[in-house]
Every structure is written in C-alpha cells, then in structure tokens.
Amino acid sequence: MASDAKTPVVLCWHMHQPGYQDLKTGQFLFPWVYLHAIKDYSDMAAHLEAHPKARAVVNFAPVLLEQIETYLVQIERWRHGAGAIGDPLLAALVAETLPETGSPAFQDLMNKALRANPDRIIKRFPAYARLADLAEFYRSKPDIQRYISSTFLTDLLVWYHLGWMGEIVRQRNACIQSLQEKGTGFTLDDRIALLDVIFEVMAGIGPRYRHLAKTGQVELSVSPYTHPILPLLLDLESAREAMPDIALPSHSRYPGGDLRASWQLQQARETFKRFFEIDAKGCWASEGGLSQATLAQLGKHGFQWTASGDSVIHNSMNLARENGQLPEQAGIHQPFRFGDNEVTVFFRDDGLSDLIGFNYADWHAEDAVGDLVHHMENIAGHAKGKPRPVISVILDGENAWEYYPENGIHFLDRLYTVLEDHPRLRLATYSELLEQPVTEPVQLPHLVAGSWIYGTFSTWIGDPDKNRAWDLLCEAKTHYDRVMDNGSLNSEEKHAAQRQLALCEGSDWFWWFGDYNPAQIVQDFERLYRRHLVNLYERIGYPAPPSVFQQLSQGGGEPARGGAMRPGHDKDAEAP
Known part of the structure; x- marks a missing residue:
C-alpha cells in the first residue's frame, strides 16, 4: 500500500516542568528539572535517534528550557570556583562535607534521596534498596542516627542519581556502569564523575532535539512561556462554558489578562527560537486549554496549529448539533477550525493516550504495543468511505515512564519499530499534515472552552x-x-517583575491544590506558589498581604500515578 494511502498517526510528547527556581535566591527548591532531563528527555531523544524512519512532535515549555540552561551555567561556574550549584541535592552530590549524621539537614537530604518510584527504581537496584531499608530503620530509631557512618549518605546520594538515570545512558555510559558495579563506598572523585555525566546528558538535550528537527524527523512545538492556562487568563468565566454551575473565585476576572496572554505567547516564541534556531509553527496551549479567545491569540502570534483533548471536541460538536450546525461525519480523528479563525486544531484520542499513561506499564511491551496498534488499525479500518482520520496520541514525555520497567525502553522501542514500517499506518507531524493534508479541516462555529482533562477547567479552578x-x-x-x-520601577526592575509574575501564572500550582492530591506534593507546590507571590510583592516594592502567608491547601488523597497525570475522561461522570 502506498504511503500516501496510510492513516497518519501523530505521537506528540509534551515536555514540561514548572518554575522551581526561587528567582530571589537562585536556588532550585525541587530537583525535577534535572532529574527528568537525565532520565526522560534524554531517553526520548535516543529512541527517535535509534529509529530514523520514525516521526514525532515534541513540545517544550520555555520555562523548562531556561531552567535546564540555568543548571548548566551553575555547574560550569562551580567547576571554575565562581559560584555554587543552586540545587541542594545536586550540590550535596559533590560536596566535600555533608551534614552531620542525625542532624535535621542530614534527615532532609536522606528523605529527598528516597523520592523515587519504590518498585521501578529503588527496588530494582539491591544496593539502593538496602540503603532505603536502612533509612527506614534509622527513621524509626532517631536516637541511633548519630552513630551512622557518613558513607551512608554519600552512597545514598549516588544511588539516587543512578536510579534516576536514563536507561539508554545507563546502557551506554562506562562511568555509570562502573559506579553501579562498584555499588558502595563512593569517593568524591566518583561523585564528581557522576556530576560530569549529568552535565553531559543535560547539555545534549537542546542540540539533540535541534538536530532531530533539522533532519525533519521531529517537529518541535512550544507552550506559553510559563505554562499558564490561557483561557482562564483571558476570561475566568470561560470555565462556565463546559461547567455552567462551577464555583468561581471572588475576583470576576484576571486583571489585564489579554496583555498577559499575549506576553506569554510572544515570550514563548522568542525563547523557543533562541534555543532551537527555528520558529515554532505549533503551540500546545498549556494543558490543552483552549477557548475561542485563545485561538484568536494563537492566530495573532502566528501559530498554525494547536491541539486539545477529545472531550473538548465532543462538547463543541454537541453545541453545534444542538444548533443544527454539525457537519456530517465530523469526529475526533479529524482536524478542525472554529469560526473565522485559521488555526487548525487537532484532538487527542484520550482512550489511546491514557492506555499508555495508565494501563500498559504492567503489560509485556509486545502485548501492549500490539493492543495499541490494533486499536489504531480499527480506527483506520472504520474510516473507509469517510474522510481519512488523523490519530493523535498526546501525553507527557516524562511522567509515564517512571511506572514502566526500565523507564519504558522496551515499550517505546517496540512502538517505534512497529509504527515506522506499518503497512496501513504512518507516523507524521502536524505541520506535515498542514502542508500535505489528508483531509480538509471540519468547520464548526464555536469551540467550547476546556482542557485535555475532562474537557473542563475543573483541575485548575472551582x-x-x-x-x-x-x-x-x-x-x-x-x-x-x-x-x-x-x-517607580526602572526598566530592569520592570523586566524582573514581569518574569516573576509569569512564574505565578503557571498552571501547576492550581493543578495540585485540593484534597484529592498527595499531601507531600500539595504542600511542596503550595509553599513554592506562595514564595513566588512573596517574591513578586518584593519586586514591586509592595508589602505582601497576610493572606499570602497562610496555608492554602493540605492534600491527603492517593490519586493514580501520584497525581502527576490524569486521564482525559472523568470516568465518574460518564454514563454507565
């Protein structure tokens, strides 16, 4: 079968971390940027490099790219004795002296070095598992902690970073293999060698994806600068389009939201071009959050395509149907345009995407890929005599793999192997489908505002x-x-205040607030959010009100996958 008769499949991997750096102190309060860089962003590039006939869309949040860059600058300065590494965990890895055993600082580092998947990371390595068992013992008997050897903490820090290392780096890097074989008694030289590997892997992220884009294998796209929910910045009331009865904040609008949304998109374009030397044609609006006003902003800033979850198109088609404006054969596996806006919108197949995020981690890789591809073949087969479908699989490029054996290496290798030579399916990118369309976009009068989570904004407001x-x-x-x-502020002070405000506008803070999320993570994110707000008040020289210092949320739930991912459909709300 000719390739132009094949059904296109777009794999879109979204790479995102919020602003973890305290801009006042330069300190990174959480290590997830560099840990996901060495584990996931590196591995995801390597899989594509190993399958040159494969295609994918890779989306980056600019705030993530800038933080990777900051880590690299800080490590280089530390190497030259010109500054400190601003991440406490990474700094401890190469510290000549560590906190006294049994001290609060010692316990803090010990606890942080155990924040890893217990089954897929810690228990995988016997030496790491033994250290975790010892840590649990020490916690239960704090009076004996002062007698612990300092080797315990240095070994634990090394194993923490070895555990988080990308699987393909683990297989190919001689230093990593040597450290794993050594297992214990790591010296300062060992730890510095490990930092060198971390630096090397992080430094390769930008150039590797830039090269994949230049060869045409990957289309790179971008999200708004600090990953805000654009529809809510533009109009808090847009949340009512999908949930008319949702409770909203006491403020009826976000002041100056139009200008902030425009600033976020312009800053995203500039940051993206600085890193990748090209202009982005597509924008994954943060969390797939779209509205008619958001589409207008995307078009104004020159973006040609965007995407969201399939519940958004279901809501939009239902509205069109009620008004007698739904074209025949409209469905989720087609591109759409809304009103007079020329931005083409693609929609995530939530069922297929969530199988990867929530189901396949415990399957044998061959069975999982076989099941996924079988579903894709059925979609292609049912389209005979109808417009050819576009199958979109969109999900985070980092969070799912923590739950797979060996960081998902077997699943991803098998997925690319099967799809790059499939007789009826072909991997594609969105820009390719705009340049050589397989079907014309379906025209609808209005997009019902919502996100890739349930087709609503309930994850961030209400x-x-x-x-x-x-x-x-x-x-x-x-x-x-x-x-x-x-x-009262000069231009430099205004710029600093703008950037600080942007961090406060990120979507992640609102994502985590609520009783259904884990207490530890909720407390981490709400403290960081309030710190960003306090820093903003300091930037503008205005005293922070007492409400900023009061705890917002406590958490206490146990959601699937720790709450870092959510399914596209709200199963509790679905009809039986």
Missing part, C-alpha cells in the same frame, strides 16, 4: 483551594499593575 489561589494571584496582579504604571 475547588475552594484553587479559587483562593486565583484570588491571591488576582490581588497581586492588581498591585502589580498599579506599580508598573506609576513610574
């Missing part, structure tokens, strides 16, 4: 904790606007 967080942000933005307009 819960009392989330609404309080929005009220804090709206209040801070009101003071920010007054100060920016009164001439």
